[in-house]
Amino acid sequence: MSHPPDPVYRHARREAAIILLVWLASTVYSCIYSYLFGYIRTGRPLGPADVHPILGMPSWVFWGIMVPWAICTVFTFWFAGWYMADDDLGSDHAAELETDIREGGLS
Amino acid sequence: MRPDGTRHAEFATLIALVVFTLISLGLGVVANFAAQKRLGFLRKYFLGNRTLGAFAVALTAAVMSGGTFMGFPSLVYKFGWVVALWIASYMVAPLTVLGVLGKRIGQLSRRTGAITLPDLLRERYGSPALGLLTSSLVIFFLTCNLVAQFKAGGVIMKYILPSESVNLFVSENTPATADMGYYLGLAIFTATVVAYTTYGGFLAAVWTDVFQSIIMAVGVVILFPLAWHASGGLEHATSVGMKMVGPGFAFGPGAGRAFHPIGLAISFFFMWAITGMGQPSTMVRLMAFRDSKTLRYSILYLSIYNIIIYIPLIFIFVAARSILPHLAKSDDVMPQLVLTLANPYVAGLILAAPYGAVMSTVSGWLLIISSGLVRDLYQRFLRPTASEREIARASYAATVAIGLLVAIVALRPPEFLQLIVVFASSGMAAAFLVPALMGCFWRRATARGALAAMVSGAVVTLALYVVGTALARSGFDQGIGPPPSKDSPFGAYYLLGFDPCVWGLVASLAAGVLGSLLSPPPDPARVSLLFDVQGADAPAPATIDLHPELGQALE
Numbered sequence: 267m268s269h270p271p272d273p274v275y276r277h278a279r280r281e282a283a284i285i286l287l288v289w290l291a292s293t294v295y296s297c298i299y300s301y302l303f304g305y306i307r308t309g310r311p312l313g314p315a316d317v318h319p320i321l322g323m324p325s326w327v328f329w330g331i332m333v334p335w336a337i338c339t340v341f342t343f344w345f346a347g348w349y350m351a352d353d354d355l356g357s358d359h360a361a362e363l364e365t366d367i368r369e370g371g372l373s
Numbered sequence: 374m375r376p377d378g379t380r381h382a383e384f385a386t387l388i389a390l391v392v393f394t395l396i397s398l399g400l401g402v403v404a405n406f407a408a409q410k411r412l413g414f415l416r417k418y419f420l421g422n423r424t425l426g427a428f429a430v431a432l433t434a435a436v437m438s439g440g441t442f443m444g445f446p447s448l449v450y451k452f453g454w455v456v457a458l459w460i461a462s463y464m465v466a467p468l469t470v471l472g473v474l475g476k477r478i479g480q481l482s483r484r485t486g487a488i489t490l491p492d493l494l495r496e497r498y499g500s501p502a503l504g505l506l507t508s509s510l511v512i513f514f515l516t517c518n519l520v521a522q523f524k525a526g527g528v529i530m531k532y533i534l535p536s537e538s539v540n541l542f543v544s545e546n547t548p549a550t551a552d553m554g555y556y557l558g559l560a561i562f563t564a565t566v567v568a569y570t571t572y573g574g575f576l577a578a579v580w581t582d583v584f585q586s587i588i589m590a591v592g593v594v595i596l597f598p599l600a601w602h603a604s605g606g607l608e609h610a611t612s613v614g615m616k617m618v619g620p621g622f623a624f625g626p627g628a629g630r631a632f633h634p635i636g637l638a639i640s641f642f643f644m645w646a647i648t649g650m651g652q653p654s655t656m657v658r659l660m661a662f663r664d665s666k667t668l669r670y671s672i673l674y675l676s677i678y679n680i681i682i683y684i685p686l687i688f689i690f691v692a693a694r695s696i697l698p699h700l701a702k703s704d705d706v707m708p709q710l711v712l713t714l715a716n717p718y719v720a721g722l723i724l725a726a727p728y729g730a731v732m733s734t735v736s737g738w739l740l741i742i743s744s745g746l747v748r749d750l751y752q753r754f755l756r757p758t759a760s761e762r763e764i765a766r767a768s769y770a771a772t773v774a775i776g777l778l779v780a781i782v783a784l785r786p787p788e789f790l791q792l793i794v795v796f797a798s799s800g801m802a803a804a805f806l807v808p809a810l811m812g813c814f815w816r817r818a819t820a821r822g823a824l825a826a827m828v829s830g831a832v833v834t835l836a837l838y839v840v841g842t843a844l845a846r847s848g849f850d851q852g853i854g855p856p857p858s859k860d861s862p863f864g865a866y867y868l869l870g871f872d873p874c875v876w877g878l879v880a881s882l883a884a885g886v887l888g889s890l891l892s893p894p895p896d897p898a899r900v901s902l903l904f905d906v907q908g909a910d911a912p913a914p915a916t917i918d919l920h921p922e923l924g925q926a927l928e
Contacts, residue, residue, distance in 0.1 A: 270905060
């Protein structure tokens, strides 16, 4: 007798894929932006004149970290608030496992 | 003010913290009474009967620890703005940590009846060896982590205790090098946290966690404007920091040394957002939440909470550079800043925040270790027929014993709290994340593949820390990451500039996939039970192990 794939499994797989894509996008953007505009490296010395403060923080921190943080928070609200499915996770077999452990003994 | 320039708390600060501690103990007592109404000791003591609400899941999964309030501020103070990039993956961490595995772990733990992580992996893959290995690794890594947390608790209490109370324990025979304030602080911390955790179990840990998380948020919200005002604003603080320690205070890769080069920046997007998914403490929460609606709301709450906590912490400790420019030990910056800025009663409340972070972390981890010992070793391998009463006594004894053992080790604690936290977190993620991911989403995953993934991830991470420590002991400085310390030469080896967590995860993934493909396919009945639609009367996997005839209908 074959059973169709569980809907919780299908929903969770789709949601996990989207989340991992968002993680990848935030990683790529923040690291590349910060490296290009906020890192001292060979041939690119930075000093007080390069801070360009926005709300008191260096501009690379604002654009490379705070802005994507805000965007990710908005996305999180949409994703968790509206997109994720409410699935029934099923009944708890903890008592059954307890019984199985006792029945199975040390075998 | 002490001769070395550091400040000591006043009596009022101690009163505030005593009140805080008493409330935590009280919650432990209430949790114990609440849990008595429910059946099944292990399920209620270690998992709270899967009744966690969204607020509790969010605040207890906030991945805050002694590192958050002691180690992280220390890094910001020392290396400057680049530490904002170090923590930046918290922007997606609520989604990744709770959203990727949450639903499936919630479902699989119900279908298998699992109440611990070793339980879950053992039942998912049908492998006692995997359960045993998981228990052993959880105990090893969490014990390392607990030592760092106990140190943090002892250090905070040391600053809060009045000098007179410490002097009561000093005699002519006390060695000049003995730090009696720390020892006394450690003793008080240990007694408190072990008492309420042992008595109240999982619900006590969760309720105190929630209470303490709220206090932490209040502490940060109070401290932020005080630090802002005292420093003359972030722009001024940045300018002062650059004058003191160089332009690296405002830019990557950090002040004084290449603390966070781009390879490590990429690594730390794995570190918090991805390794957070593989922490046993997180997975236990994912087994304990009430339903999927609870999970959704907990992601929302955690997202808000991270903004309230982490972004202000960056600002506060950048500001600290201009408020406390000459601290001898950067690990002391949090208590020193609070004692400098706030009046004694407010200082007590704010210092309760890091103390609460440490307490709540310790309580959760103590229970995970004791559950590993009691459920996964004692009950599974020694006394399967033990009565509820016997299991309860074993659980209480295990929780107390672990707390005391860790406190003894913490009498001579290592430096760089945050590095130990990072080491243990990396190790656990490298060991457990891939087996959990494969178990949740890949039907072809096998027990051998999961074992290979677990061993490879743990071994690669450990090996890179062993090499890093050996290099540090020989006096070799890789020039990136935190500097090696003469007192505690414990460090990571950054192969090709990446943190060990990345290599551990890569090795674990490769071994898990190869190991699964090279081993025989898993039992189709077990896979169907965990991946397909099942009737309400479908058995748990352990039942079809005992009665294979039940599994034939599922194939």
